[in-house]
Amino acid sequence: MTLSVVQCTDESRWDASVNALFGHPQQLWGWGQTKASHGWSVDRVLVQDGGELVGSAQLLLRKLPLPFRALAYCPRGPQTLPGREAEVLAALEVYTRRAHRPVALCIEPDWEADAAPARALAAAGWRSTESTILIGRTLILDLTLSEDELLAAMSKKHRQYIRKSGREDLQYQEVTRAELPKCLGVYRETADRAGFGIHEDRYYLDIFDNLGSASPVYAAFQGDEVVAFLWLSVSENTVFELYGGMTAAGEHLRANYALKWLAIQSMKERGAVRYDFNGLLNDGVSKFKMGWAKHENQLAGTWDKPLSPLYPVYSRAMPLARDGIRFAQSTAARVKPALKSAIPRLKSTIRGRSQTG
Structure with a gap:
């Protein structure tokens, strides 16, 4: 059965879903509410198999200048039933691409690096990045x-x-x-x-x-x-x-x-x-x-799922955009000029490819 992804707008239901799946506190409603008051937007979704809850994810969305649109970030999530991680991520990818059209979906799941779900990420098209937001090495x-x-x-x-x-x-x-x-x-x-x-x-x-x-x-x-x-x-x-x-x-x-x-x-x-x-x-x-x-x-570390043809340019030319997630308010002034300065290079690359193609 194809998993369904539905938005959740009820605080009590959301926190109950996070706790039912042994989720992380950065997936709680109040954390997303805070980020939404400080430069982000938030989308909370439940992933269901029929009537059964198999996963959930609180997505934080940060606007980026055109042509990159936005970055979607899931801190220490998603949370899933054991063994359903790959299915939930696949459903979340489809939903995020359609609903928000970001340049990438970034996750930092609360999984041990040597656990099966983390080891399967690369084969499913996720890209490990050193540009971390939450540090994977911990106690x-x-x-x-x-x-x-x-x-x-x-x-x-x-x-x-x-x-x-x-x-x-x-x-x-x-x-x-x-x-x-x-x-x-x-x-x-x-x-x-x-x-x-x-x-x-x-x-x-x-x-x-x-x-x-x-x-x-x-x-x-x-x-x-x-x-x-x-x-x-x-x-x-x-x-x-x-x-x-x-x-x-x-x-x-x-x-x-x-x-x-x-x-x-x-x-x-x-x-x-x-x-x-x-x-x-x-x-x-x-x-x-x-x-x-x-x-x-x-822990598993930081993984990106590219959701735009522009992801290679984003990943090379816009490290400040990722670094800005740590302290978005203090770095936003630096992120936007960095992204804007990359756009002429992107246009030049596209023109060059069209002339040689």
Whole structure:
């Protein structure tokens, strides 16, 4: 039977479908709602076999200058029934091409790189790209393990610092919306110190409001001041770290150790089974992450399905368009000129081919 693809416009039904298929928090309604308020549009579709739900995908769509039209992006999706991945992707490809006519459909599925669905992507016409949005190399804790087992898997130093920071004169607790600006102040301080870009405060407040209980924030308080915070997003199955930061005082007190352990304990108690640290690089933050377990995980990575004859030009000449997905607001001003500058080269190439053909 041919699978059917239908739009979903009901928030409760959508989140229920994501959780029923053990989907990722970046596939929840509130995440798409936030992106739709900050330069994107969103299309949520259910993939059905008769009356049975076999998959779903939240597509984020970013307009690109002509002739490229748009890019369709499915963060950590789609989610499917086991064994139906290839069918769902094929149906999603047909739907996306007809409904949106983008230059490509980009997916970063929440699949292990050595799992059968990931290994089958290349044979189905998907193209692996190094221009990643969400980092595939990461650390995922199994929250079905006992706390003693999780502690045993950590480095000795991490266990020591959890105990040490837990004895400091700090209060560790979940953050209210009224306290959130203090966390954002710490985030700005952390970004300035480390030299990375962040969004305006409105973006983070929208995440908090739109995801609600699916996006808890934990903080270490020294008196009334936040010295460290950790921001999560959570589906029924998976926890995904979004943001975090520390002041100089928080770093001195090793507040991030007891804080992260509190978050892990809280998510385990909540019933989640996977805790994703959201990427490993070769930096100090990743070194801190890797001390929480003796293993690491490699997810499938970033894959494009070309949906336009212009995809080869897009993939060569427009890397800024893909890089802009990380911080679309801050990079949009650079993406558009890059795309426009490529159009004359594209026209020249087309004229050359027509003259020689």
